[in-house]
Amino acid sequence: MIVKKLRPLIVSTILFLLTGCSSMYMPNVPATPMFRNQGEGYITGHVNTKGNISGSFGVAATNHVAVIANGSYVKNGIKSNEEFAQKLVEGGIGYFAKMGKNKRQVLEFYGGYGIGHTLNIDKRASTTGFEAVETREMDFDKIFVQVNYSSTKKRKLNLFGNKNELNYGTAIRLSRVGMTNFTIDGIDAQKEENLFIEPVFFTRLELFKGFQLQYTTGFNIGIIDNEYLKAGNSIFTLGVSYNFGRKK
Known part of the structure; x- marks a missing residue:
């Protein structure tokens, strides 16, 4: 109970500490289907x-096995001192199960693989706009394992006279990210790799059957002290999710 009350403060503090860090890797919003x-x-x-767009898709192939796919795209800072662009796609397979006396909790385990590309440009202001000072570009791949947990409140939230289901959850992902190609100003540079711990917290409010509004926060921690491929970019998004084919 104490941890739950302190969680927003902990997350806000970590996000504040990470603000201003520059990294060649931006984590995407992980898939959290919470299949039943x-x-x-x-x-x-x-x-x-920040212009970060993420999307996910998944399907439960059996009563315990599921497949997921994620994609994300971000491009910002075109008219600023730093431009950042990244494309990332990934897929995985995993196991899910309902838990608890009333089966209101769901636990999921996933493992998967992804590939991506990042362009990062440092700029300086000039009389004609912004000029590139240093351009860094990398291709990368990633291997991840992920644990998802969610719980649905027994009491529903009253909203505009209707009772709406509210659930909350956590996804903890361990990602090994490695550069497959890395250049600085078009010249090959020393490749880096890192192991990231990526906790994510989400809250969902069901607006109508299967359709939910989702708020997500998260951050990443890099195990290796790298110069370019390191932690520093957080997750802070608002989105929608839709579960279909769910049995009562």
Whole structure:
């Protein structure tokens, strides 16, 4: 109970500490379908003020096995001192199960693989706009394992006279990210790799059957002290998710 009350403060503090760090890697919003039965599907989309767009899709192949796919795109800072652009796609397979006396909790385990590309440009202001000072570009791949947990409140939230289901959850991801190609100003540079711990916290409010509004926060921690491939970019998004094919 104490941890739950302190969680927003902990997250805010860590995000504050990480603000201003520059990294060649930006984590995407992980898939958190929280499946309950075979044949259930899941689709979601998220966006934030930095222009980071993420989407996920998943399907429960059996009563315990599911597959997921994620994609994200971000491009910002075109008219600023630093431009950042990244594309990332990934897929995975995992196991899910309902838990608790009333089966209100869901636990999921996933493992998967992804590839991506990042362009990072340092600039300086000039009389004609912004000029590039240093351009860094990398291709990368990633291997991840992920644990998802969610719980649905027994009492529903009253909103505009209707009772809406509210659930909250956590996804903890361990990602090994490695550069497959890295250049600085077009010249090959020393490749880096890192192991990231990526906790994510989400809250969902069901607006109508299967359709939910989702708020997500998170951060990443880099195990290796790198110069370019390091922690520093947080997750802060608002999105929608839709679960279909769910049995009562």
